[in-house]
Amino acid sequence: MSNNKRLSRRTVIKGGVLLGTVTAIGLMSTKALWAEQVVPPNTVPLSKKKQIGFCYDERKCIRCEMCVKICRNTYKWEEGTIWRKLLKNEKGEALSMSCNHCTDPACAKVCPVVAYTKRESDGIVIHNPARCVGCGYCLYACPYHAPRIGEKTGAVSKCHFCYKLQDAGQGPLCVGVCPTQALTMGDMTELSQKGDLNYKGLPDPKITKPNMIAIPQNQ
Amino acid sequence: MEHWGWLIAIYLFLGGLGAGAYLTSFAAEKGFLGGATNLNRVGYYVSAPIVGFGALLLVTDLGQGLRKPWLILGMFANLNSVMTWGIYIVSAFIFVALATAYFVWKKKQAPKLLTYIGAVLALSTAAYTGMLLAVVEAVPFWHSYLMPVLFVISAMSTGLALTSMLAYFFEKQQVHEERVSQLHLLLVGAEIIIIAAFFALIYFGGQGSVAIESANRIVIGSLAWPFWVLLVVGGLLGPMLIFFVQQFRRKRQKGVAQNEDMTVQVEQVTEGNPKSQGALILLDVAVIAGGLTLRCVIIFAALPVWNGFLR
Numbered sequence: 001m002s003n004n005k006r007l008s009r010r011t012v013i014k015g016g017v018l019l020g021t022v023t024a025i026g027l028m029s030t031k032a033l034w035a036e037q038v039v040p041p042n043t044v045p046l047s048k049k050k051q052i053g054f055c056y057d058e059r060k061c062i063r064c065e066m067c068v069k070i071c072r073n074t075y076k077w078e079e080g081t082i083w084r085k086l087l088k089n090e091k092g093e094a095l096s097m098s099c100n101h102c103t104d105p106a107c108a109k110v111c112p113v114v115a116y117t118k119r120e121s122d123g124i125v126i127h128n129p130a131r132c133v134g135c136g137y138c139l140y141a142c143p144y145h146a147p148r149i150g151e152k153t154g155a156v157s158k159c160h161f162c163y164k165l166q167d168a169g170q171g172p173l174c175v176g177v178c179p180t181q182a183l184t185m186g187d188m189t190e191l192s193q194k195g196d197l198n199y200k201g202l203p204d205p206k207i208t209k210p211n212m213i214a215i216p217q218n219q
Numbered sequence: 220m221e222h223w224g225w226l227i228a229i230y231l232f233l234g235g236l237g238a239g240a241y242l243t244s245f246a247a248e249k250g251f252l253g254g255a256t257n258l259n260r261v262g263y264y265v266s267a268p269i270v271g272f273g274a275l276l277l278v279t280d281l282g283q284g285l286r287k288p289w290l291i292l293g294m295f296a297n298l299n300s301v302m303t304w305g306i307y308i309v310s311a312f313i314f315v316a317l318a319t320a321y322f323v324w325k326k327k328q329a330p331k332l333l334t335y336i337g338a339v340l341a342l343s344t345a346a347y348t349g350m351l352l353a354v355v356e357a358v359p360f361w362h363s364y365l366m367p368v369l370f371v372i373s374a375m376s377t378g379l380a381l382t383s384m385l386a387y388f389f390e391k392q393q394v395h396e397e398r399v400s401q402l403h404l405l406l407v408g409a410e411i412i413i414i415a416a417f418f419a420l421i422y423f424g425g426q427g428s429v430a431i432e433s434a435n436r437i438v439i440g441s442l443a444w445p446f447w448v449l450l451v452v453g454g455l456l457g458p459m460l461i462f463f464v465q466q467f468r469r470k471r472q473k474g475v476a477q478n479e480d481m482t483v484q485v486e487q488v489t490e491g492n493p494k495s496q497g498a499l500i501l502l503d504v505a506v507i508a509g510g511l512t513l514r515c516v517i518i519f520a521a522l523p524v525w526n527g528f529l530r
Contacts (some may be wrong), residue, residue, distance in 0.1 A: 089529040106357060112302040113293035133290045134282020136222035137302055143357040143524050149222065154282025201530030207356050 051123035051188040053211030061182035067174035078150030083159040098159035099146035100210030101125045107138035129155040143203035226280040231348040232514040233273030238341035239378015241266035245338045253396030262382040267316035305347045312340040345374035360433030365417045376406040377510035380503035404462040433520040442516045454509015
């Protein structure tokens with residue numbers, strides 16, 4: 001019996017159908033996945049849902065780093081994590097940045113354990129370290145390096161926009177402590193009229209739609 | 220950007236290797252690899268342990284999950300996350316592959332449905348290892364449609380190599396089907412084309428300057444040695460050349476034999492030659508090492524879309 005006879009027509013057809021199905025499933029999920037990045041589920045147009053965000057005005061910033069210090073001292077950042085940072089370049093330009101509580105939070109999408117939640121009421125992205133397995137997937141997914149893994153616990157932590165203070169009717173600490181009101185917060189429907197985060201080499205805001213705007217010095 | 224290192228690279232490699240081994244035995248069992256194959260068992264036996272060991276490596280790479288293992292159960296939660304898909308696929312695959320191996324061990328015919336489900340799960344496992352990286356938009360080098368395709372082809376190629384090698388050591392019946400060499404050649408050839416296309420898309424397509432920077436690390440930078448020596452020459456071009464020459468010689472010998480009407484004898488002489496078998500084992504090892512190198516350079520070349528500094 002030759003080898004080819006062992007491969008009956010039925011087997012070949014069956015193999016073909018199997019391969020076709022797998023390819024179709026693969027392609028479908030790929031398509032769905034990429035489509036999702038454009039229009040993610042659970043995203044209602046901004047007009048229907050409230051979304052708050054940060055506003056950084058470089059013209060007013062005196063580089064005192066009070067925003068960073070109060071955050072670090074209050075929340076006792078674990079070794080290895082940075083919730084807020086004052087970025088500076090050699091030209092003396094600066095940007096105070098934390099988590100941007102994105103409209104399409106890539107961290108939340110990739111996190112296998114659903115440690116991230118995006119609040120409907122104000123769009124704050126909160127990470128729950130108690131659920132976190134520390135896989136590090138969100139560290140790759142976030143273009144702004146907001147989530148970081150703590151060296152001791154092995155869990156991720158990041159800025160939560162002082163949501164507890166906000167729920168109690170107060171503002172976030174970093175905004176409150178800023179002596180020149182260079183760092184403020186507001187509703188994104190208004191803030192997005194004034195600018196965006198397409199700023200000095202930062203990643204394309206289209207990736208995650210960050211809810212922060214930066215107003216540069218020379219504007 | 221070094222949150223993921225060796226452990227994850229080896230995990231992605233083993234996921235593909237185990238899946239490829241299952242697919243090899245599946246193909247052999249269904250008669251796709253010729254009538255006198257001895258590849259119809261070993262792949263089934265090793266697939267679950269290999270993928271299982273890989274999953275164990277993934278777990279040891281976890282931060283808090285390693286200290287609080289019950290948290291790992293939570294990884295089934297986010298149906299939007301490719302990592303969660305992977306957890307389902309890999310768990311199901313290990314289960315089905317173990318069941319298949321049990322039937323083969325008991326010398327019973329494994330239910331057809333089981334082996335078909337296993338084959339689909341094996342393909343899904345291999346594809347998932349690529350998808351895991353491909354969906355990360357913030358790492359432009361990974362964000363490529365070709366990533367899952369490349370990983371699937373490499374999985375099949377390394378799986379076939381491993382199964383052939385193990386069959387040589389552990390199966391009493393020694394055969395070498397021409398179809399196996401042909402398939403090997405086909406897979407290695409396909410992988411070369413996909414890798415070339417992958418880099419061409421990065422250099423001439425729209426994945427951006429950071430993706431090019433990552434690619435440069437592999438092509439001319441710190442990862443160039445393993446890439447060119449272990450993957451391109453050792454794992455792809457070398458094996459392809461040898462498979463090709465082997466095919467050519469076999470055809471010529473067959474031609475001569477047919478003229479003299481002694482096909483069977485010549486076949487026996489060429490197939491059973493221990494020297495050529497030894498060379499084939501070496502090729503299998505080279506292909507497997509190439510597969511591991513592929514995963515490692517891809518993980519290590521990752522650069523974030525933004526380096527964290529103000530320009």
